[in-house]
Amino acid sequence: MISQLLFFCLFFAAIVLFTVNARRIYRNITLGKSIDCSDNPQKRIKTMLLVAFGQKKMFKNILPAVLHLFVYLGFCIINIEMLEIIIDGLFGTHRVFSSAGNIYNMLIYSFELLAFAVLTSCFIFLTRRNVSRIYRFRGRELTAWPKTDANIILVTEILLMTAFLFMNAADFKLQQLGFTNYHQAGAFPISQYLQGLLPDTPSSLVTIERFCWWFHIIGVLAFLNYLPLSKHLHIILAFPNTYFSKLAPKGKFENMASVTGEVRAMLDPSVAPPAGEISRFGVKDVHDLTWKNLLDAYTCTECGRCTAACPANITGKLLSPRKIMMDTRDRLEEVGRNIDKNGSFQDDSKSLIDHYISREEIWACTTCNACVEQCPVNINPLEIIMGLRQYAIMEESMAPASINAMFSNLENNGAPWKYAQADRANWTHM
Incomplete structure (x- = not known):
């Protein structure tokens, strides 16, 4: 009963803490201006299924895509077992779903194969990130914390999968010994080869199995509450973010509604000018962005594919699309802390432009949409x-x-060039 009570308190505290952090992030995102992203739900669902679930855009580079797919599937499928672990923890049972027989054996078999794939993939990712000289893993915006954040997640995944496999190995060995409460259940294609590393005494095996069980569940709950503090929040937000994607062609720029209304009123006296005063043209701070822009900022996983494809960055300009998203998220977090401290936002004499993103960065952009295409x-x-x-x-x-x-030139010549309209065809006489 002490074990069950401890598990309940731990599980309840983790869920409450995650809920508090999730509500804070939702509050920050809704600080953005309203935008309607509810049109064409069929196309939006298709986009989400292809891009978020199917990871379609990842497969422009096969090796990282396959490795990421293993980690993604492992995260989604192996955590199905978390339901069994939660029930076992709350009610003091052991492998409560084992009554499913062969279906259960098949599930554990697949879980182990995926766990090994995740383990291997994370080791490769750790090597690529810290040893290989890959362009997108470098950049002035990748300071100590972003690099540490990525490594923390990879090491955590390795430890969790290792604990999972050794838990199964100890469990399997106890099953073979016929130890009390460890009945025959599951199939163990990977952990069966780890038994030689374990002691033969039942008491030691129980200690190892229980330690790995607790380590695994505490690690998962800690990981859950680390997500809101980490770039890996994309694990959750990738799905709504792709659903609310812009459906119009990437090269299409929308006119500002307020400006369009003013121009129409000037050209046609019968058209009433826009009602109310326009608070701001463009974006000075995060309050001027839409909630979708702010959702983008929280969804960014800092992978650097956008920056690696950016022609301005490649040619040595200061612009990095990844940094744009990181700076937006950092400023939004700062605004959120301001609201938490004061009850409402109090002017702090800072803004997204100048204090986070420089003028040189924004004017280096060629508006080619390479960053949007690559994300x-x-x-x-x-x-x-x-x-x-x-x-x-x-x-x-x-x-x-x-x-x-x-x-x-546009005002005087009707074109971006310095030549008068009457001279445009002169080249044909050369």
Whole structure:
């Protein structure tokens, strides 16, 4: 009963803590401006199934995609056993689902194969991240914490899978010894080969099995509550993020509704001007972004595929789309802490532009959409960059000289170039 009570308290505390953190993240995301992403639900479900569940965009690079698929399937399927562990922990049973017979044996068999695949994949990922000189694993935005965060997750997965396999190995050995409460259940294609590493005395085997059982469940609950603090929150948020993806063609830019209304009112006196005062043109801080932009920021796993594909970054410019998303999330977290401290947001004399994202970064972007195309979970850094540009131009009239020259040419010549419209066809006479 003491063991069951301890398990209940631990499980209850973990769920409460996760709920509190989840509510905080939801509150932060809903600080963003409203946007309607409810259209075409059939296409949205298809996108989610292909991109989030099917990991379609990951398979542009086969080796990392296959390894990630093993880890993904392992996370999803092996944790089905968590239901059995929870029931066993609450009611003091042991392998409560073993009455399913061959079905149960088949499940444990597949769980072990997946656990070994996850173990192998995580070792390879750990090596690639810390030994291989892969471009996207470097960058000024990948400071000590992002690198440590990635390694913590990989090491945690390795430890959890190791504990799972040794728990099964000790259990299997106790079954063979006919020890009390360890009845014949399960099939163990991997852990059966670990039995030689274990002692032969039943008491020692029970200690090892129980230690691994507790280590596994505590590790999973700790991992659950580490997610809201980690980039690996994408494990959960990838699904809503892909569902609410932008369905329009990537190259299509939407006009600002407030500006469109003003222009229509100027051109046609019969059209009423927009009601109310426009609070801001473009994006200065996270409050000016949409909730989908903020969901993007929390979903970003910092994989760097966007930055590795960015032509501006490749040619040595300061821009890194990954950093845009990391900076947005950091600023949003700071705003959230401000609200928690003061009850509502109090001006802290900071903003997303300048304090987190520099002008040089936003004007280095070529708007090619390579970052959007490469992201495995349909994150859109370009929308944030364009919003910051709109603010710089429309609110502050601060644009690089080359941009101002282009605007002047558009106004005077009807084209971005310095030549008059009457001279456009002169090249045909050369």
